[in-house]
Amino acid sequence: MNHVESAGSADSPDSRDAAGGGGSIQRGPVGRLVSAVGSGVVQLFLVIVAIFWLVPSFGLLIASFRPESDNSTSGWWTALTKPAQLTLENYQNLLQNGAITHSFLNTVYITVPATLLVIILASLAAYAFAWLDFPGRDWLFILVVGLLVVPIQVALIPVAQLYGTLGIFGTRLSVILFHVAFGLPFAVFLLRNFFAGIPRDLLEAARMDGASEWTIFRKVILPLGLPAIASLGIFQFLWVWNDLLIALVFASSDAAPLTVALQSQVRQFGANIDLLSSGAFLSLIVPLIVFFSFQRYFVQGVMAGSVK
Template sequence: MSVTVTPRVPTLVPAGTAVTVPPRRSLIARVADRFGKALLQICVWTVGLFWLLPTVGLFIESLRAPADNSATGWWTVFGRPARLTLSNYLNLMQDKDILGSLWNSVLITVPSTVLVVGIGALAAYALAWIDFPGRNWVYALTVALIVVPVQVAIIPDAAVFRTLHIYGDVPAVVAFHVAFGLPFAIFLLRDFFAGIPRDLLEAARVDGGSELGIFRRVVLPIGRPAIAALAVYEFMWVWNDLLVALVFADSAHAPITYQLLSQMRTFSSNIDLIGPGAFVSMLVPLVVFFSFRRYFLHGMLAGSDK
């Protein structure tokens, strides 16, 4: 007697056609999916408002009379908005010390930014695409100089500036900012320029282009976002500097940050100048940043995928 056994053949399902039931999600996960985006927006707006609160307070203080600032807080203005006045800004425009310091800030910041961007771009191109002996060592030394603190060079540079008879004048402050701004500028632009396709530069050389011509006609247009980002960064850094101005500038050639510190020594009697002066000093770099924010963000993120 024979017994026939029928083998059990599993049912074959083509790949990707099986119906799978997703696992049941917890209540907390479903609530997070439903309200997560709204909660994130609320958190962002809350942080933004707290970040802007000191700026709003400074702006309101600059529009209040000195007696009101001494008597009550700036938030009380919402109950009496009619007490706001522009007289503080009119007095600021008539103060020769403040106006002179604002002009000194321009004389310090603009040349420093132009020199750092110009020299840094040329040096970065040379380190990225021109072969010369010791190129890697020069680049390594440049990167190492980024971590050198400003305080280390104050005394030696002060001696050098006194020998050159520029100590206390605008060129001394500009020279110091340029010296300490170049290492970071070269580091930032060199990495960006190194990402330019080699074939593009080789084609320009085959066409008879000189290194300076290639830099001006090929590298600069491609590197515009990084250059603009560096210019914004350097402008904001130099404009808001106080330490270098305190050491290397006298009162006649001091920037606005130095002058505001001098006014703080008699805070109670000069509050009508400190408020609008501080707001104007803060407004200039903000205008520069928001005017070029597209280039700034593009330049900061351009090398993230390399």
């Protein structure tokens, strides 16, 4: 009898599940999708899509090296069979164009401070939300997250009136402050989720050694949070560098970035494609350099806080 019971228990579903020797596991839709993406056919399809996606950028690059006469009479693809028509003259003329170079410097003067300020302020706020106890912390964090859904357009007129009262409307400072204000909610949300995943034991050990909160932030949080901070820097840099709407509203002609300068060239000299193509590729290459410089941290930062 005992033999029969033991045999029955050995064949029970619970014992099979515990031993891991049960029947085949039914895969859900997500599992089947992952298997499909890993197949060679789908990978080939994704490569083809990526190639077609890059064709406009490649065409822009080729057009930026072609003379105006060639760009106005034939397509960029003709340079593939006649590479002799490629020249650096467009970029030489671009660098000698005072309006373009000035706007390029304006873009740098706007993007770098707007990115650094968001990283610094968001890092401090995220550490406070993740590891400091203060009254109303959770409600304040919910308010910050709620600001993510506020569209930029609803703030243009009120902020423009405020800038006019303060006397900074039309300056680079006005554009920087706007980008910082609207970049902080996402930045705080991203970094707080990452910082909250840092083991508490590391912070408690540092406190037991007599480290202050500022020391913990500098020597523990920042080094461990580098992937999220780097990915945030990429996001913020790209958003500010490629911005057109905010610069059109708040920047004067003297403080306008490169996107506004190129937009004015399209409006004034629609046929001047040699200047437009080289200027557009100049505007494109800098974000690419920034992205590829920090791309090894990008995936880690994007996945911050997604797995607990």
